[in-house]
Amino acid sequence: MREVTVVICVDFGSTFTKAALVDLDEGAIVASVSHPTTIETDVLDGYDACLAALTAHDPRAADAEVLACSSAGGGLRIAVVGNEELVTAEAGRRVALSSGGKVVAVRALSQGDDLDDLAEPDVVLLTGGTDGGNGAVLVDAAVRLVASGWRGPVVVAGNTDVRDEAAAVFAGLPCVLADNVVPRIGVLAPESARAAIREMFLAHVIGGKHLSRRTDFTAMVKGATPDVVLRGVELLARGLGFTEDGRARPGAGDVVVVDVGGATTDVHSVVEIDPEHSGLAREVVATTPVTRTVEGDLGMRWSAVSTVAAAGLDHLVEAAERRHAEPGFLPDSDEERLVDEAIAKAAVETALKRHAGRSKVVLSPEGRVVERTGKDLREVDLLVGSGGALRNGAEGVVGRVLLPATGEHDGGWQLPRAPRTVLVDHHQVLAAAGLLAARHPDAAHRLLERFAATSDAAGE
Secondary structure (H helix, E strand, C coil): CCCCCCEEEEEEECCCEEEEEEEEECCCEEEEEEEEECCCCCCHHHHHHHHHHHHHHHHHHHHEEEEECCCHHCCCEEEEEEEHHHHHHHHHHHHHCCCCCEEEEEHHHHHHCCCCCCCCCCEEECCCCCCCCCCCCHHHHHHHHHHHHCCCCEEEEECCCCHHHCCCCCCCEEEEEECCCCCCCCCCCHHHHHHHHHHHHHHHHHHHHCCCHHHHHHHHHEEHHHHHHHHHHHHHHHHCCCCCCCCCEEECCCCEEECCCCCEEEEEEECCCCCCCCHCCCCCCCCCCEEEEEEEECCCCCHHHHHHHHHHCCHHHHHHHHHHHHHCCCCCCCCHHHHHHHHHCCCCCCHHHHHEEEEEEEEEEEEEEECCCCCCCCCCCCCEEEEEHHHHCCCCHHHHHHHHHHHCCCCEEECCCCCCCEEECCCCCCHHHHHCCCCHHHHHHHHHHHHCCCCCCCCC
16 A cells, blocks of 8 residues: 655744644644743754654654744744835735734834834835835835844835845845835735745744754744744635646635734634725725734733723733733633633634724715725635634633624624634644645645534534
8 A cells, every 4th residue: 555645744833832744645634742832942852742742643753744834932023114104114014914924113214213123023024115106215214224223134025116226235134125015005915025024034034043953943944833824824715726637626715714822813814805895995005815913912811911901801800910920821610711711702803803894884975885994804704713712622612702703793893794614723724734835735725625624623
């Protein structure tokens, strides 16, 4: 019988290192394990423990190819420098988020923002000007950035007419050129800059964090974890088209994923944009089909206090303060588990509202029209939850934590109304699929197809 190929997919997280052994032929996870991330020694110490556990389960793991993503050591920290706060700086911020980065600073030079303190980012994303516009804007920004003392990696994604001139300012520094993130007003083009940031992360950031003394760590890491997960979400939503023999490899349709972590709550969405949206929204920077937002004040531990405050859960303040003070706290009673679920529910609903925005009727010269802001999630087909509170939740957690954020809500919120499927990503399937997508796309698609069709994936 032919030997089945397996691959190990690893996520080096800030708290836990997760590893899954994937059968490429079946598109299935054979086994998954986790170990506390050994940031204080060498991150590969924790991986070695995971590998030993996987090998004990299946000896093929010992010689398997390894693909990894990482958010250890603070993840990918990006500072955005643009010209105008509402145009290029905001566009850069959205692109940085969709690239898997944590945005640690946004500076708009036309508003007089200072570049001396950029919160020690790993990479600076430099934007400015539309294509064919005032070229001095981007070049001046480059000059000011160097004058501020910045000597780290830079991705230039502004006016393409002068980007070579801007790049020359960074002679001797790691610099990658990308297409303009705002080629013209009302258009956001993130793909090229997203690829350039990924390139910079792999070439200059992973090794620079000194997370491991071993060279195999940098060899196995293929991207920042949120970027890899978003790739998995894109594949889940859109599929792979058709095979050479005409077999369809469809996606699941519009998808939104909510990942509730200890410090942040991330929302990833892949939704086809209603063509009427751009005509009704009053956004200078357009909404894109593929979007990621990060809510730094919503989380289960470090951000528990601000989460309950945002939701008005005054009766949970004391419990939230305990979780903030003890981020390693694990619920040891039914009462504490219900508190965790209440915080998770608040984080899910608040993060989705911020991501989705609202629709409302307004008066215009054309009469009464519906004005929309944010990303319209109302017709989403698939809602996926992630994070320890959901993965490790008691029976029925989906109904108590995820489902309350769906349906009609007062205030015009564009939340998922009636998704056909609601799942929990118990085994880090999205990260595994994102890692497999480039080298093993068919296996990644099969893995996601199996996940989307598993009725008990939510643990119900």
